[in-house]
Amino acid sequence: FQLEQDLRLALERDEILLHFQPRVDLRDGRLLSLEALARWQHPERGLIPPGRFIPLAESTGLILQLGPIVFELACRRLLDWRARGVPPVPIAVNLSANELFQDGLARRLADTAESFGIAPELLEFEITESATMRSIERAVAVVTELRDLGFAIALDDFGTGYASLSYLNRLPVNSLKIDRSFLAEIDERPELPRQAIAILKAIIGLGENLGLERIAEGVETEAQRRFLLAHHCTVAQGYYYCRPLPADQLEPLLRAGQ
Ligand code: G
Ligand code: G
Ligand code: MN
Numbered sequence: 040f041q042l043e044q045d046l047r048l049a050l051e052r053d054e055i056l057l058h059f060q061p062r063v064d065l066r067d068g069r070l071l072s073l074e075a076l077a078r079w080q081h082p083e084r085g086l087i088p089p090g091r092f093i094p095l096a097e098s099t100g101l102i103l104q105l106g107p108i109v110f111e112l113a114c115r116r117l118l119d120w121r122a123r124g125v126p127p128v129p130i131a132v133n134l135s136a137n138e139l140f141q142d143g144l145a146r147r148l149a150d151t152a153e154s155f156g157i158a159p160e161l162l163e164f165e166i167t168e169s170a171t172m173r174s175i176e177r178a179v180a181v182v183t184e185l186r187d188l189g190f191a192i193a194l195d196d197f198g199t200g201y202a203s204l205s206y207l208n209r210l211p212v213n214s215l216k217i218d219r220s221f222l223a224e225i226d227e228r229p230e231l232p233r234q235a236i237a238i239l240k241a242i243i244g245l246g247e248n249l250g251l252e253r254i255a256e257g258v259e260t261e262a263q264r265r266f267l268l269a270h271h272c273t274v275a276q277g278y279y280y281c282r283p284l285p286a287d288q289l290e291p292l293l294r295a296g297q
């Protein structure tokens with residue numbers, strides 16, 4: 040399969056790069072942190088989005104090489120910004136299920152961050168709800184280990200993975216990322232869809248009651264922003280604020296303290 044061969048080569052040829060999407064405070068639009076999103080700069084096909092190669096990396100096992108590359112790129116980005124006087128901003132990196140359950144993951148991540156001189160407080164990992172469901176016991180153990188090392192953890196695609204509520208209570212994550220499919224149903228119509236509203240309120244309330252930060256994904260409209268604020272969700276990312284951007288385009292925003 041050509042794309043698999045290409046991806047193998049891409050990892051050797053440094054064709055993977057990161058874009059970053061801001062997470063903002065919905066109350067004042069202030070930039071709080073960034074999510075790193077991988078891109079593949081293919082020599083003939085141009086810039087390939089992660090939806091087209093992350094699943095391939097996962098099914099071929101190449102994710103175990105790609106993951107460390109992505110994390111080093113994130114650390115390098117923080118180091119470079121610091122060296123040039125850009126105000127510090129936390130970066131969240133996505134972890135696949137295969138990485139999450141890899142032996143020695145937490146130690147490796149801590150060693151890499153330390154080798155770059157980056158404090159764990161500037162790094163966060165996003166793990167999907169469905170990944171944690173593969174083995175609840177092991178997920179609890181590795182998340183606990185990562186938290187003990189000082190990293191923050193977000194539960195990604197929350198609401199789509201059937202995690203049981205009792206188990207959520209045992210998983211020491213910092214935040215829930217509310218899957219964008221729920222918010223997609225909130226639009227400008229006067230008659231808001233009752234089902235979608237009920238689910239969103241339940242998810243936000245759950246996070247609030249467990250003392251977790253709530254991060255809404257996929258905010259595209261002012262109506263969605265207002266809905267979230269009215270229902271105690273004050274952090275979000277989405278095209279309404281900013282698309283994922285290359286580092287050089289983000290830098291002015293970080294310097295401006297937005
Ligand atoms: O940008 P896009 O919608 O195509 O992203 C698709 C998926 O790819 C998202 O679920 C995102 O979490 C995932 N993704 C993006 N970058 C990375 C990465 O560096 N590692 C992993 N494991 N997943 C990523
Ligand atoms: O699964 P994960 O949350 O890691 O995926 C993040 C993906 O969501 C990225 O690929 C990003 O491009 C995409 N995304 C971010 N904001 C929006 C948005 O407002 N609308 C839509 N449709 N996708 C978004
Ligand atoms: Mn994510």
Ligand code: NA
Nearest residue numbers: 195196218256
């Ligand atoms: Na998500």
